[in-house]
Amino acid sequence: MKLIFEKSVKGRGSSILGKCDVEYAALPEALARTQAPALPEISETDLSRHYTELCHNVHGVNCGFYPLGSCTMKYNPRIDEEIAALPGFTAVHPLAPADTTAGCREVLDKAGEYLCEVTGMDGMTFQPAAGAHGEFTGILLIKKYHDSRGEAHRNKIIVPDSAHGTNPATAAMCGYQVVNIPSAPNGCVDLEALKAVLGDDTAGLMLTNPNTVGIFDENILEITRLVHEAGGLCYYDGANLNAIMGAVRPGDMGFDCIHMNLHKTFATPHGGGGPGAGAVGCKAHLKEFLPTSALMEGEGALQMRSFAGNFLVVVKALAYIMTLGREGIPEASANAVLNANYLMRRIQGTFEPAFDRICMHEFVLDLSEFKKRTGVSALDVAKSLIDYGMHPPTMYFPLIVHEALMLEPTETESRETLDWAADIFRKLYELAETDPEYMHNAPHSAYIARPDEVRAARTPILRYTAE
Numbered sequence: 001m002k003l004i005f006e007k008s009v010k011g012r013g014s015s016i017l018g019k020c021d022v023e024y025a026a027l028p029e030a031l032a033r034t035q036a037p038a039l040p041e042i043s044e045t046d047l048s049r050h051y052t053e054l055c056h057n058v059h060g061v062n063c064g065f066y067p068l069g070s071c072t073m074k075y076n077p078r079i080d081e082e083i084a085a086l087p088g089f090t091a092v093h094p095l096a097p098a099d100t101t102a103g104c105r106e107v108l109d110k111a112g113e114y115l116c117e118v119t120g121m122d123g124m125t126f127q128p129a130a131g132a133h134g135e136f137t138g139i140l141l142i143k144k145y146h147d148s149r150g151e152a153h154r155n156k157i158i159v160p161d162s163a164h165g166t167n168p169a170t171a172a173m174c175g176y177q178v179v180n181i182p183s184a185p186n187g188c189v190d191l192e193a194l195k196a197v198l199g200d201d202t203a204g205l206m207l208t209n210p211n212t213v214g215i216f217d218e219n220i221l222e223i224t225r226l227v228h229e230a231g232g233l234c235y236y237d238g239a240n241l242n243a244i245m246g247a248v249r250p251g252d253m254g255f256d257c258i259h260m261n262l263h264k265t266f267a268t269p270h271g272g273g274g275p276g277a278g279a280v281g282c283k284a285h286l287k288e289f290l291p292t293s294a295l296m297e298g299e300g301a302l303q304m305r306s307f308a309g310n311f312l313v314v315v316k317a318l319a320y321i322m323t324l325g326r327e328g329i330p331e332a333s334a335n336a337v338l339n340a341n342y343l344m345r346r347i348q349g350t351f352e353p354a355f356d357r358i359c360m361h362e363f364v365l366d367l368s369e370f371k372k373r374t375g376v377s378a379l380d381v382a383k384s385l386i387d388y389g390m391h392p393p394t395m396y397f398p399l400i401v402h403e404a405l406m407l408e409p410t411e412t413e414s415r416e417t418l419d420w421a422a423d424i425f426r427k428l429y430e431l432a433e434t435d436p437e438y439m440h441n442a443p444h445s446a447y448i449a450r451p452d453e454v455r456a457a458r459t460p461i462l463r464y465t466a467e
């Protein structure tokens, strides 16, 4: 596809702008251009076609199946966008007098109350702007707690190897030593390994649950009991709460603190660099350390971000919770888990799951045997899916599974779509036997097939230089 600059024809254009009806202000000579900018010159129709063509070459949830695991586009209802766009929410200034913003305050309070109910926590902050930022906030709460009890010597945070990559990074950013522990063969935390590292220096444990292989840790009560017994606190990475919401509550499992990604589970689209919110909930004994809401108040109070955080994301979360209600929330998580298990079993027999057991909202395929036999890699399979109109799943993550493909179908896909997707996986499994070369060169239908990913990330060309 051509760039818009390459479609430009000198002298062509569409003058749809009216004449300026105010006086021009003269710019100082030093600031003025010496040459007119090299803008593309193109007719209105061609311009419209250009953007429509670009749009057709982007794959989103509105175009087709998007099973990207871990950081999925979950359900983003349009009605929540409409509610968040109401002028009463968008045209309010954070420093507006409190008696004019009671409605916004109510949104924050209600959303906090409902999310406490969903998670089993006693307090909530919406300041953190992302999941990892929420983790950072939560671990600082734990640190303040220990400091306040004269236990600042607790300097270790335990992180299982099946945790999301942000967990160890967060602990290190908070100044903790990260103690990694391995998983047992069943994908859960190895209890003996946990016991071996617990001690007087344990500040806490960070658990991603379901973990990055999509498994709910069956020893979760024992894990939190052991950590508490050693004097540590337990942090729950609840980024993907659509696996458990309305079914079980981290607060009841013994966790002291949690973050949720409102931009994954609670209606705001994830990805694309838009605003997010990592709501952090905590139990009563951590509540006094929560960030203060508007401006810095009190000595040593945490402030993670300006004002109340990304407020409109909270509006969407509240709209989502109120739309689903007490019945809809557990139904959404039940469907997310059902869909993942259905798809996993429909694919099984060809590509094999890394762990042959019931999964939660996502599952991981292990293609290492398959690659040894056919030479076709997880990357080749992912690229081949593009030709069928499916967004590739997450690849090569988690690191504990080699040749991993991680799929999360989400709660909103129909059985027909899941069957369609499973059939494509099975087809590709067979194609690898007969025509591996074709798959090494996939995709065959996209403008860009196999970019040099390192170069694309490190030295992207973001600017067109006119000749």
Ligand SMILES: *Cc1c(COP(=O)(O)O)cnc(C)c1O
Pocket: 070, 071, 130, 131, 132, 133, 164, 166, 208, 237, 239, 240, 261, 276, 278
């Ligand atoms: C996405 C995710 C995070 C990080 O969230 P960001 O908003 O990308 O910072 C943390 N933990 C888990 C399990 C996640 O899936």
